[in-house]
Amino acid sequence: KSSLDTKARKAAHSKSLLFDPKVATAQSFQALYTICHDGFDELCHLDARFKPFALTLFSEQSQNEDRTQMSAAENAELDAKVDAFLRLVGSRIRLMPAIRAVEWLVRRFRIHEENTRALLCTFLPYHTIPAFVTLLSILPAQLPHEYRFLHPYVRSLTAPPRSVLVHEAIHKPAFLSAISDYTLEACRNLQHYPALISFWAGIMTEAVNGMLDNGRSGRQAVQQDNDQALLHRLGPVFGEAMLMKKVPNMQIATYMAVSIFASKGNLDDGVLSAFMEQIVHGWTSETMRPGLVCLSILAHHRSAKQMSGKVTKALIKVPNLGGTLVDIGRQQRVDKLAHGLCLALVERLCKKGDPRGLPVIRAVLTGQVIRDKQVAVVFKSLVLAAHRLNDETDPEGSMRKELGSALIDLSRHTGDSSDIIRSVIEEGEIDIEELEMKLDVSIRQQKVVG
Amino acid sequence: EMDVDDGEDDTHAAVISRQRLAELFDAAPAFAMPSIEDMFYKVTELISAKPLATSSA
Numbered sequence: 001k002s003s004l005d006t007k008a009r010k011a012a013h014s015k016s017l018l019f020d021p022k023v024a025t026a027q028s029f030q031a032l033y034t035i036c037h038d039g040f041d042e043l044c045h046l047d048a049r050f051k052p053f054a055l056t057l058f059s060e061q062s063q064n065e066d067r068t069q070m071s072a073a074e075n076a077e078l079d080a081k082v083d084a085f086l087r088l089v090g091s092r093i094r095l096m097p098a099i100r101a102v103e104w105l106v107r108r109f110r111i112h113e114e115n116t117r118a119l120l121c122t123f124l125p126y127h128t129i130p131a132f133v134t135l136l137s138i139l140p141a142q143l144p145h146e147y148r149f150l151h152p153y154v155r156s157l158t159a160p161p162r163s164v165l166v167h168e169a170i171h172k173p174a175f176l177s178a179i180s181d182y183t184l185e186a187c188r189n190l191q192h193y194p195a196l197i198s199f200w201a202g203i204m205t206e207a208v209n210g211m212l213d214n215g216r217s218g219r220q221a222v223q224q225d226n227d228q229a230l231l232h233r234l235g236p237v238f239g240e241a242m243l244m245k246k247v248p249n250m251q252i253a254t255y256m257a258v259s260i261f262a263s264k265g266n267l268d269d270g271v272l273s274a275f276m277e278q279i280v281h282g283w284t285s286e287t288m289r290p291g292l293v294c295l296s297i298l299a300h301h302r303s304a305k306q307m308s309g310k311v312t313k314a315l316i317k318v319p320n321l322g323g324t325l326v327d328i329g330r331q332q333r334v335d336k337l338a339h340g341l342c343l344a345l346v347e348r349l350c351k352k353g354d355p356r357g358l359p360v361i362r363a364v365l366t367g368q369v370i371r372d373k374q375v376a377v378v379f380k381s382l383v384l385a386a387h388r389l390n391d392e393t394d395p396e397g398s399m400r401k402e403l404g405s406a407l408i409d410l411s412r413h414t415g416d417s418s419d420i421i422r423s424v425i426e427e428g429e430i431d432i433e434e435l436e437m438k439l440d441v442s443i444r445q446q447k448v449v450g
Numbered sequence: 451e452m453d454v455d456d457g458e459d460d461t462h463a464a465v466i467s468r469q470r471l472a473e474l475f476d477a478a479p480a481f482a483m484p485s486i487e488d489m490f491y492k493v494t495e496l497i498s499a500k501p502l503a504t505s506s507a
Binding site for chain 1: 471
């Protein structure tokens, strides 16, 4: 019996990320500790956050710690430390010192068996490199259920291609949740790194696209149920991620997946509006431009025209909003966002006496980013606004002045939209005489002179 | 009320090629990818409707 035990212990001891099984079997923990601790020391030089582990996982005393001799509580405490260490080392898996340090945890604390999930999450963004294949070679025969799809790659000792991970994410909610949970938690703790977010973004974006495609078969009612179910699953993940002001990359990664969802998910206006509000609620100066691009895609698929009060209020605060919208409009359609925003800004001007929207409206009307009909609608609503202002709503007359000069500028503007604006005036729907008196300026005169 | 005729709108669900999307992310492993913002613009380029004015005035 004891020889069997010895054999089993030897076999277990041979599992290594660094050494050939034969070499590993013969290694003492003391010899191993020296090699692995060197790696750990280098990590501490790179990032001081590793240092506290010198007192625990990498202490001198750790050489004699044996999991099998520890209580359940001690084991749980060890698991927590292992988890914390792995989260920190995740960004450095391509560095030898990191592999050496992880080697210690494998050999001494058997984390490949006891912390398989955490270890797999740590290495998964690196699924294409040899270190991942080595990891596969030491994992226990039975993998956690959401990672069972890796079994063929364990057998053949090859790296799983990304397409396999995407396929799994499309078909197995547990796998997609596992990587989403892991990535979100890393971001919450500010232990994220670019490759982790890029990895998640790629899998999530392709998975959303694939899941929506798969939901396409069948009747429309069934499709909508499928999309709703998917929204129910992913909505909370997107919602949290878009509010992570301290992790701009995660916000942008989520805009990516949300853009795909909105583009082909047949989402209703309520859902699209909720996404829009989450974007403007969470964005920072670093994420405003991609946020605006995502907003324009969401608006494009929304049937309501006018932007909501919340979104409008947030948009007014964006520096050089008009210019940015025009700039984005050179790359893609922004007309529904820009048009809906202009309508909301005109309303704000009348109801709240807030003239800050006027420069944005001018930029949009002259920037060739909305359609002719939309230009006409916005211009008409500006004229209507001018009529609605009076001594009561605008006691100082300052609003009328600003609006007046905006209308003059627009009517004198020479460009494609100038024809539309002129035709709106000439159609006779606008009482220029009355407007002149009200605004104390002469649009018609200016037009003739101009 | 004032409204825009939606005849010119093309708000129907987009068709996004799985293959082209995969190509964007398969071009490099996650640790060697361009910035996430660059990736975002590559993805949105695939799904966005073409701009109204193709040449700037």
